[in-house]
Amino acid sequence: MPKLDLKTAGPFIALVVVFIIGVLVNDAFLSSGNLSNILARSSFIGIVAIGATFVITAGGIDLSVGSMAAFISGCMILLMNALMDTIDSMVVIIILAIIASAGIGAVAGLINGLLTTKAKIEAFIVTLGTMGIYRSLVTYMADGGTLSLNFTIGDVYSEVYYGVFLGLPYPVWVFLGVAVIGYVLLNMTVFGRHCFAVGSNESVARYSAINVDRVKTATYMLQGVCVSIATIIYVPRLGSASGQTGILWELEAIAAVIIGGTVLKGGYGRIGGTVVGALILTLIGNILNLTDAVSNYLNGAVQGIIVIVAVYLQRGAWRRD
Amino acid sequence: MPDKNNKSVTLSVRKLRKSFGPVEVLHGIDLTLRGGEVHAILGENGAGKSTLVKILSGFEQLSGGELHISDGSGSSERIDVWNNAIAEQAGVVLIHQEFNLAEQLTVAENIFLGNEIRGRVFLDKKTMRTKAQEYLDILRSDIDPDASVDQLPVSAKQMVEIAKAQAKQARVLVLDEPTAVLTQQESQVLFELIDRFRQEGVAIVFISHKLDEIEQIADVITVLRDGELVGSYPATELSKDDMARLMVGRELSSLFPQMPKVPNAAEVVLRVSDLLLQGNSTPSSFELRRGEILGFSGLVGSGRTALMETVLGLRRPAKGNVGNVELRGERVDFKQLSAARNKGVAYLTKDRKGSGLLLEKGLIFNFSLFSLHKISRFLIDTKLEEIAFEKAIGTFDIRMKDRSIAAGNLSGGNQQKLLLAKILEAEPSIIIIDEPTRGIDIGTKSQIYHFIAELVASGHSLILISSDITEVIGLSHRVAVMYHGEISGVLESDEIEEHEIMRYATGLKSKHSHNNEVEQSGTSNAKA
Known part of the structure; x- marks a missing residue:
């Protein structure tokens, strides 16, 4: 008889529990509109968190992802608006913006990676620094306000977020x-x-x-590309970017990774767990929206408790080994 | 003199047992340390000496047996709880092989570390500095008490350790291979100090592999073998031959397999010419021929590992290096270990737990980590991986409770066999093995020697770095000896003998002046 492995099954059990709570709290929870909304929203953090799983598994950490997302959003919007004058096809403009986005993500990751491996600065410090830099750059680009995507492009691009295939949104x-x-x-x-x-x-x-240096750098580049992918599907949702875009994404992504069972000090990572972790975080926010029992303002507190409990259970599982 | 009597102490253990997990490493040891005596503990690597002194000084707990202490008054007291703090209270001070100094602090601060002299509120730095100077004066050392420890040479660091022991008023001083890092002259200074401590009634435990030193300094000799007590003898009763015989307990020939000869015309597979290591001024040159075992002997820190790691691309050579490395006649410059591996050169690290195996990972994961390129295109072929692992378990006789345990749960010997299997799975033709049998029981040692013999018999070429001099002598066709970062000599056939190796290892002899002669003789007959 195989023993129930808390380390592997834990996140899945937690997901089921949270889901059942959702069903009990509000009938609207199970509506197909709500469920597909949950999935679509969890995809941003989820995609970023999959990149973070690689970084953390290889013993690193990347705090810059939220700012990086805001910066890439800003760049994409500026680029698309600028190309309006020279290129007629909206689709071509969007494709160029997507390519640029992936390139910026990869280069941003490369910079994080090289600073950690070649300059031998702790990843925490490096990405704390780049976090501030990207956040500041996007605020500067927007002149302290908001960058808005041209409506004509926005209409075409919005299909990427709102479009549906086989009953599920593209994201x-x-x-x-x-x-x-x-x-x-x-x-x-x-x-x-x-x-x-x-x-x-x-x-x-x-x-x-x-x-070792190449592997670590590759994980940061992968993280950058994941941030870029998340941004590509995030920009058409709001059609704008500002200094407030992607705030606290880094913490949510790290939380999703940790809830999923990846070990923060590195050496062990689980993609499936990370996906579950991202779903759990989004579900909690959604359930708090649907109930009056707990204020929606306590969303962060509930998420915080979940992360602490998840790590506590993980440690317990380690000790038994 | 009552003063000195007060200082003297007798520490004894009876039926001392020590286990790590399920493995018992000390099987009932009796030992008595008396004030005013130098007690040498002798044994091969892995005989249990270091574990024993760690227990004596409270760094490890006893698993069984008794420990007694009596002071000058003659009454003996059985000690039930024994740990580092209590041991220090009783005046037992261990000086580690690796020193235990705070590198960033000054000499004076180190001497009083954990033992600080305080004024009313703050530390009394002035008194500590004066006292430290006094201790250093007694040792006739000219070390500056204000110098930062990380700036000191190794021998001076040891001096600081001894001064620290004085500050703690050591009554039992345990020296674990103190001369391994010292030159001959520095060792003599140390022996004078030991003599002075002895006259003051301090009990001294002295561990060394150098039989000359033991003959010179010891009053009592205790021999350990494979965790068993062979016996304790007055030093006057034992000759050096007796010591070696008691220590090994068997004829050496049975431990080492018959090595195939190296054919006269064997090609040079690895030639290192004038390679300049970091922090060195003299470049190193040597060559390795097909089917040969080239031993590398020398004291700890003599630069053997640094030389090999520089060849392999794990370290960069010194700036301005003009030397080069040739592999089967082709010039190579490895910048990564993977480059060396892809050219068929592999390295077995001496640090099995720190650099060799991922202790919390599974056996297969560890086994294939060095040779994943062989079993994967884009995806890893786990079927091939398992087949190769099963085969290696058989070939290398790796024993385990079940296949799913972590590498850290294997015994030391089986870890070493797994590490060997991991390295050889990449199918290297040149293998550099660094301390392959450190901390390993005698049975596995012999197994590993036979693997090595099979490797050279099938045309592999080996470089063997080892601090176990009998191992180097028993296995090598030729022996290169290093001293202070340079190769002081390459010995062949009859020259390969313990004392001769030690002369080169300690800098008493050097072949540097006639380097050419050594290189020319590289093509002559190897040792049978």
Whole structure:
């Protein structure tokens, strides 16, 4: 008889519990509109958190993702508005913006990676610094206000967020796609193994012929690309970017990763858990919206408690081993 | 003299047992340390010496047996609770192989670390500094009490440790391989100090692999073998040959397999010419031939690992290095270990737990980590991985409770076999092994020696770094000896002998002046 593995099953059990609470709280919870809304909203944090799973598994941390999302949003909007004068096709403009977005994400990740590995500054400090830089840059670009996407492009682009395929919004499909690719990459490839090894013990990784710096830098680049993907589906939702965009995304992403069972000190990561973690966080916000029993303003408090309990249970599971 | 009697103490253990998890490493040891005696503890690597002194000084707990202390008055007291704090109270001070100094603090601050002299409120730095100077004067040392410890050479650090022991008024002073990092002259100064402590009634425990030193300094010799007490003897009763015989307990020939000879025409597979290491002024050169085991001997810190890691790309050579590395005649410059591995060169680290294995990860994960490129295109072929692992379990006789345990739960010997399997799975033709049998029981040691013999028999070439001199002598065709970061000599056939190696290792002898001769003789017959 296989024992119930709390470490693996824990997040899934928690998801079921939260879901049942949702059903009990309000009839509207189970409506298809609400459920697809939950999935679509969780996809932003979820996609960012999948990138964070790689970074954390390899022993790093990236605090800059929220600011990076705001910065990339701002760049995309400025670029699309500027291209309006030269290019006629809205679709071409959007595709160019998407390519630019991915490029900025990858380069931003590369910078984080190189500063941590080559300049040997702690990841916490590096990304705390870039977090401030991107946040400030987007505020500067918007001149302290809001950058708005041209309405003509916005109308075409909004399809990316609001469009539906097989009954599910596009963002959910993107989330699913990123999750599957992330799962394969982390669990079935040499790169994934190397992430585990680097996060577990860098010295052993080095003596196992693993290029530790390259692996770590790659995780930050992957994180940057994930942020860019999340941004690509986020921009059409509001059609604007400001200094307030993506605030606290980094903490929500890290929370989703930790709730999912990935170990914060590195060496062990779970993509499936991260997806579940992102769903749990969104569900809690949604349920608090649907009930009067607990104020919606306490959303952050409830999320905080969940993270602490999740880590506590994780530790218990470690100790038994 | 009543003063000195007060200072003297007798510490004894009876039927002392020590287990780590399920593995018992000390099986009932009796030992009596008396004030005014130098007590040498002798044994091979892994015999249990370090564990024993850690228990004596309270860093490890007893698993069984008794510990007694009696002071000058003659009454003996059984101690039930024994830990580091109580041991220090009783005046037991251990000086580790690796020093226990706060590198950023000054000499004076270190001497009084944890033992500070206080004024009414604040530390009395002035008194501490004066006292520290007094202690250093007694040691006839010219170390500046205000110097920062990280600026001091190794021998001076040891001096600081001894001054620290004085400040704690040590009554039992435990020295774990104190001369391993010292030159011959520095060792002599240390021996004078030990003699002075002895006259003052301090009980001294002295661990060393160097039989000369033990003959010179010891009053009593206790021999351990594989965690068992062989016996305690007055030093005058034992010759050096007796010591070696008691320590090894068998004929050496049975431990080491017969090594195949290296053919005269064997090609040079690895040639290192004038490679300049970081922090060194003299470049190093050596060559390795196909089917050969080239031993690397030398004291701890003599630069053997640094040399190999520089060859392998794990460290960069010194700035201005003009030397080079040739692999089968082709010039290479490895910047990453993966580059070396892809060219068929592998390295077995001496730090099994810190750099060799991921202790909390599974066995398969560890096994394939060095050779994943072999079993994957984009995805890892886990079927191939399992087949290779099963095969390696058989080949290397890795024993475990079940396949799902973490590598850290294997015994030391099985960890080492797993590490060897991991390295060899990449199918290297040149293997550099660093301390392959450190802390390993005698049975596994012998197994590993046989693996090594099979490797060279099948055309692999090996570099063997080892601090176990019998191991180097028993396995190597030629022996390179390093001293202070440079190769002081390469010994062949009859020259390969413990005392000769030690002369090169301690800087008494050097072949530097006729380097050419050594290189030319590289093509002559190897040791049978």
